Amino acid sequence: MQTIVRNSLISRRGLQQILSLPEEDVVYVSLLEILAKFQDIKQFASEIHTEIHLIKPTLKILGYSYESKPKYFNDSIKGPDVALFATEADRDRTSPLWGTPEYYMNTLGVLLLKRFGRNLEEGVSGFYLEFENRIPSYQLFYFLKNTKTPWGILTNGKQWMLMKKPLAFETRVFSVDLEEAIETNDRDALHLFCKIFSVNGLSTVVPELQEAERQSLVDRLTDKKASLRNTTAGFRKKTEVFPRIVGGLSDLFAEDIFTSTRAYLTENDVYVAKRTTPPNTIDEFNIADITSYLLNKKGSSPVIDPERIFLHARPEELTKDDLLAMRVLDMTPGFGNVTTQLVDGIAYLSFILPYRDRNTFVAQWENEKALKRYILQRILYGIEKSHVAYDILQYAMQHRYGTEADNYRFGNPLIGMSLSDIAPHVDTRNQMGLFSKNPLDILKDVSKMYRQYFSLSDKIKEDMAVKEELASQLNVYCQRIRDVMDLITATYFSKAIDERKIHESLLMLDSDNASWDSHVSRDWFAEAKRIARRNGFFHLEIEFPFLVDGAFDYIFVQPSLTHIWEDPFPLPEVTKAHIKRGMTYLKPEGTMVLILDRPDEGLLTELSRSKRYNTRAEENIILLRKKKMA
Numbered sequence: 001m002q003t004i005v006r007n008s009l010i011s012r013r014g015l016q017q018i019l020s021l022p023e024e025d026v027v028y029v030s031l032l033e034i035l036a037k038f039q040d041i042k043q044f045a046s047e048i049h050t051e052i053h054l055i056k057p058t059l060k061i062l063g064y065s066y067e068s069k070p071k072y073f074n075d076s077i078k079g080p081d082v083a084l085f086a087t088e089a090d091r092d093r094t095s096p097l098w099g100t101p102e103y104y105m106n107t108l109g110v111l112l113l114k115r116f117g118r119n120l121e122e123g124v125s126g127f128y129l130e131f132e133n134r135i136p137s138y139q140l141f142y143f144l145k146n147t148k149t150p151w152g153i154l155t156n157g158k159q160w161m162l163m164k165k166p167l168a169f170e171t172r173v174f175s176v177d178l179e180e181a182i183e184t185n186d187r188d189a190l191h192l193f194c195k196i197f198s199v200n201g202l203s204t205v206v207p208e209l210q211e212a213e214r215q216s217l218v219d220r221l222t223d224k225k226a227s228l229r230n231t232t233a234g235f236r237k238k239t240e241v242f243p244r245i246v247g248g249l250s251d252l253f254a255e256d257i258f259t260s261t262r263a264y265l266t267e268n269d270v271y272v273a274k275r276t277t278p279p280n281t282i283d284e285f286n287i288a289d290i291t292s293y294l295l296n297k298k299g300s301s302p303v304i305d306p307e308r309i310f311l312h313a314r315p316e317e318l319t320k321d322d323l324l325a326m327r328v329l330d331m332t333p334g335f336g337n338v339t340t341q342l343v344d345g346i347a348y349l350s351f352i353l354p355y356r357d358r359n360t361f362v363a364q365w366e367n368e369k370a371l372k373r374y375i376l377q378r379i380l381y382g383i384e385k386s387h388v389a390y391d392i393l394q395y396a397m398q399h400r401y402g403t404e405a406d407n408y409r410f411g412n413p414l415i416g417m418s419l420s421d422i423a424p425h426v427d428t429r430n431q432m433g434l435f436s437k438n439p440l441d442i443l444k445d446v447s448k449m450y451r452q453y454f455s456l457s458d459k460i461k462e463d464m465a466v467k468e469e470l471a472s473q474l475n476v477y478c479q480r481i482r483d484v485m486d487l488i489t490a491t492y493f494s495k496a497i498d499e500r501k502i503h504e505s506l507l508m509l510d511s512d513n514a515s516w517d518s519h520v521s522r523d524w525f526a527e528a529k530r531i532a533r534r535n536g537f538f539h540l541e542i543e544f545p546f547l548v549d550g551a552f553d554y555i556f557v558q559p560s561l562t563h564i565w566e567d568p569f570p571l572p573e574v575t576k577a578h579i580k581r582g583m584t585y586l587k588p589e590g591t592m593v594l595i596l597d598r599p600d601e602g603l604l605t606e607l608s609r610s611k612r613y614n615t616r617a618e619e620n621i622i623l624l625r626k627k628k629m630a
Contacts, residue, residue, distance in 0.1 A: 004176060004177045004180050004181050004184070004186055004189045005174075005175065005176055005177075005189050005192060006173070006174075006175040007173075007174050007175070008172050008173060008174075008285040009162065009163075009164060009172045009173055009174040010174055010196075010206065010209065010210070011213055013213070014209045014210075014213055015192065017209060018191075018192060018195050018196065018205065018209070019188055019191060019192065021191075021195055021205070023187075023191055023194075024194060027061055027062070027194050027198075028190060028191075028194065030061040031058065031061060031190070031193075031194070032182065034054065034057045034058055034061070035054070035178070035179070035182050037053070038053055038054045038157070041053065042116050042117075042157075045115065045116040045157070046115055047113065047114060047115040049116070050113065050114075050115055050116040050156070050157040051068075051081070051113055054116070054157045055082075055111075055113050055155060055157060056082075059082070059084070059111075062194070062197055062198040062199060063198050063199035063200065064084050064085065064086075064108075064199055065084075065085040065086070065087055065088045065090065065091040066082050066083060066084050066085065066091070066111070067082070067083045067085070067091055067095060067098075068081055068082045068083070069098060069099075077131045077142075078131075078132075079099055079143070080110035080111060080112055080143050080147075080152075081111055081112055081113045082110065082111040082113065083103070083104070083107045083110055083111075083149075084107055084108045084109040084110065084111060084151075084153070084202075085106075085107060085108055086108050086199050086203055090106060090108075093106070094106040094107070101147070101148055104147035104148050104149045105148040105149070107149045108149070108150070108151060108199065108202055108203060109149055109150065109151030109152055109153060109202060110140075110143055110144075110147065110149050110151075110152050110153075111152070111153040111154075111155065112136065112139055112140045112143065112152070112153070112154045112155075113154075113155055113156070113157075114136055114154075114155070114156040115156065116156055116157040116158060117156055117157070117158050118136070118156045119136075120136045120137055120154055120156060120159055120161060121135060121136070121137055121367060121368040121369060122135060122363075122366060122367045122368075123135045123361075123366030123367070124366075125361045125363075130354070134351055134366060135351060135366055135367070135368050135371075136154055136156075137154060137161065137163075137171065137173070137368055138171075138347075138348065138351040138368065139154075140152045140153075140154040140161075140163055141163065141166065141171060141348060141351075142351065142352065144163060144164075144165045144166060145165075145166065145348075149165065150164065150165050150202075151163070151164060151165070151202050152164075152165070153197065157178075157179075158177060158178060158179045158180075159175060159176070159177050159178070160175065160176050160178055160193065160197060161173050161174070161175040162174045162175070162196065162197060162202075167303075168303055168305075168341055168344070168345075169306065169307070169341060169344035169345040169347075169348045170340070170344050171344065171368070172285065174196060176189055176192065176193045176197075177189075178190075178193060181193070217290075221290065221293055221294060224294060225293070225294055225299075228294060228295075228564060284396075284399050285399075285400060287335075287392070287395065287396045287399065287400075288301075288334075288335045288336035288337040288339070288340055288392070288393065288396040289301050289337045289340075291335040291389075291392050291396075292334055292335050292337045295335070295388070295389075295563055295564050296334065296335075296561065296562065296563060296564065297562045297563070297564055297566075297568060298560060298561070298562065298597050301334075301337035301338070302337075302338070302558065302595050302596070302597060302620055303341070303620075304338065304341050304342075304345075304593075304595055304620075304621060305345070306341060306342055306344075306345025306346060306348075306349060307345060307348065307349050308618065309554070309591075309593055309621070309623070310323065310345075310346070310349060310554075311349075312591075312616075312618075312623065318353060319353055319354055319355060319356040320350050320353040320354060320355050320356070320365065321355060321356040321360075322356070323346065323349060323350055323353060324346075324350055324365060324374070324375075324378075324379065326379055326553040326554065327379060327381065327546070327550070327551075327552050327553055328342065328346075328379055328380050328381065328552065328553060328554045328555075328556065329381045329382070329383070329552045329554070329555045329556070329582070329585070330342070330380065330381070330382040330383075330408075330555075330556045331382075331383055331413045331555060331556065331557045331578055331581075331582055332383075332384075332413075332556075332557055332558040332559075332561045332578075333382040333383075333384050333389070333393055333408065334384070334389050334393070334558065334561050334563075335389050335392045335393055335396065336392070336393035336396040336397060336405075338556060338558065338595065339380065339382065339393065339396075339397070339405065339408075340396070340397075340400060342375075342380060342556070343372050343375050343376060343380070343401065344372075346375050346379065347368070347371050347372050347375060350365060350371065369401075369402060372401045373401060373402065373403045376397060376401060376403055376404075376405050376406065376407075377403065377406045377407070380405065380407060380408075381407040381408070381544055381552070382405060382407065382408035382409070383408075383409055383410075383411050383412075383413040383538055383540075383543075384408060384409070384410055384411075385410075385411065385412040385413070385536050386563055387410060388563075389563065390408070390410045393405065393408065394408070407544070409538070409543050410536060411536040411537065411538030411543070412535060412536035412537070412538055413538055413540075413578070413581060413582075414577050414578065414581055415489065415535055415536065415537050415538065416485070416489060416537050416538040416539045416540070417485050417488060417489055417539060418539070418540065418541060418584060419443055419446075419447075419481070419539075419541050419548070421485075421488075422439070422443065422481075422484070422485065422488070422506070423440060423443075425488055425499070425502050425503070425506065426438075426439050426440055426503075426506055427499075427503040427506075437509070437510040439506040439507065439509055442477065442481075442509050442510055443481075445477075446474065446477050446478070446481070446548070447548050447549065449470050449473065449474055449477075450474065450545050450546075450548045450549065451548070451549050452466075452470060453467055453470045453471065453474065453545075454545075454546065454549070456470075474545075476513075477509070478542050478545075480508075480509050480516060481509065481542060482539055482542045483505075483520060483525075483529065484502070484505050484506060484509065485537070485539045485542070486528055486529060486531075486532035486537050486539075487501070487502060487505055487525065487528045488502055489532065489537050490527075490528035490531045490532060490537075493531045493535070494527060494528065494531060496524050496527060497524055497527075497528055501524060501525075504519075505519065505525070540585055547585055551585055551586055551587040551590065552585055552586055552587065552590060553587055553590050553591075554590060554591050554592075554593060555582045555583075555585070555586055555590070555591075555592045555593070556592075556593045556595060557575075557578045557579075557582065557592065557593070557594050557595065558595045558596075559571055559574050559575040559578055559594060559596070560574075560596065560597055571600065571603060572602075572603060572606060575594060575603060575607075578594075579592065579613075579624065583613075583624075583626065586626070588626055588628075589625070589626075590625070590626075591623055591624065591625050592623070592624040592625075593621055593622075593623055593624075594621060594622040594623075594624065595620065595621055596620045596621065596622065597620065598620055599617065599619065599620055603622070604617050604622060607622060607624065611627070612626065612627055613625060613626060613627060614626075614627055
């Protein structure tokens with residue numbers, strides 16, 4: 001049944017409860033008859049054929065009263081194809097209000113239909129009737145966000161997709177391949193279709209099931225959080241209590257989520273063992289939010305509106321091309337709850353934005369799965385200071401989007417330095433050796449090499465050969481520069497390192513491999529590297545090389561984010577620390593987004609006094625932009 005049913009809307013336990021409901025043979029037989037008759041015309045069936053001979057007859061046996069209107073267009077966007085009602089009386093009473101918010105408020109759901117077999121997760125090339133040619137699942141998403149109806153059904157006759165009105169930008173769906181279920185005689189899939197997609201399913205069965213599961217999950221999380229608080233009472237002492245915490249969570253998470261997880265707690269390196277999966281696990285679609293609730297001091301995760309944030313600066317001129325060329329840094333991703341909102345929000349916003357050129361079509365951007373992978377791999381960057389949170393984040397991304405967050409790194413974004421900070425440590429008074437290269441010249445060469453590297457093509461054979469050679473040289477230089485930056489930063493943690501040793505290390509940057517390996521094997525250098533690993537020293541240009549000649553368009557920060565094993569810091573101080581660190585890597589016209597648990601007038605007032613930044617507050621976020629210098 002896994003290939004026939006795709007589900008992120010109902011838990012596995014919920015599906016079993018629905019399957020235990022009695023079958024309705026009349027509905028099942030009628031459905032088989034409709035599908036059998038349609039087989040004769042499906043090869044040439046247009047959207048109209050699919051609607052008349054398959055979809056509307058199926059809606060009747062599912063118990064719906066429905067109403068459809070002529071397909072007129074307004075600004076290239078038409079309304080839903082069909083409005084669904086529980087009874088004829090509801091339809092008759094509501095019909096005069098067609099198209100108004102009050103009309104959709106009185107519907108049980110809306111239906112969007114496509115020609116038989118059309119891919120529901122891919123757009124179609126072309127620029128006429130642009131909205132109609134884009135990703136069908138996002139068309140339904142658009143209708144649900146802009147109407148007051150609770151349910152949406154998207155179908156091409158073969159595949160039936162159910163979507164609940166989203167609270168944010170998530171796309172929660174339950175999908176059944178009806179034709180394949182018939183061909184393989186998958187009675188479970190057909191039984192689920194009849195029970196879930198029917199009038200009784202949308203009005204009673206699914207809502208009651210979701211409410212019961214929601215309350216059950218709330219109770220479980222409340223009990224688990226209370227036990228975690230008791231377990232972590234002495235957590236900041238030298239102890240190995242963390243594995244017991246994870247063991248206590250094993251009945252909430254999948255088997256491999258904490259496998260090989262590593263956490264740095266005070267001076268201890270704690271390794272978490274593999275746990276056993278219980279029979280009933282939670283809905284992994286929301287693993288990031290649930291983990292945040294359990295393992296963050298503040299509890300539930302904040303909700304943001306990416307559409308409003310990205311459109312506030314230039315709402316009229318922003319295009320799809322502009323949006324998908326941005327680079328966005330999440331300085332405090334935690335377990336990935338904000339990351340999922342950014343991925344879903346950017347994907348949805350790209351759907352409603354036009355291309356810069358009207359006749360443009362990028363296939364990767366018009367496929368929901370490929371688009372979200374593109375966002376994770378090309379747009380979003382992140383720095384997470386906790387190994388536990390980092391591992392859970394990657395698990396959540398892999399489960400939800402089918403790919404890890406390639407540009408997310410482990411480290412503490414507040415502890416580290418930039419390439420420009422190295423210059424003051426170069427001793428310009430001493431004469432360089434005959435074969436020694438000035439460290440400042442090495443830094444300039446690295447910048448030039450990166451510019452050349454990013455300018456070369458991955459498709460031209462000659463360019464690829466040059467890139468391979470440059471990558472090898474850059475790898476050596478960047479590793480050594482990182483080591484020296486760690487050495488410099490470690491001076492704040494250890495008195496065993498002085499300026500003389502830093503000067504010596506800088507002069508060794510261009511040495512041969514044997515000399516460098518001998519140099520870094522010294523006790524004081526090895527100690528500096530241990531300090532760096534323990535504290536997560538992070539150097540942005542080394543980890544994100546495009547910063548050598550670029551910057552971020554947006555930086556997101558949750559200044560009050562604190563995991564349960566951490567001591568909280570005063571909000572104003574930690575906010576200023578993130579601003580000071582992040583603004584260095586923000587474009588002049590870029591925006592820093594401070595995400596708060598709730599509006600904070602005191603913090604807003606303090607930030608508003610700044611002579612360097614313009615401040616704007618919207619609900620639980622504060623937007624900072626650099627002031628233009630006169």
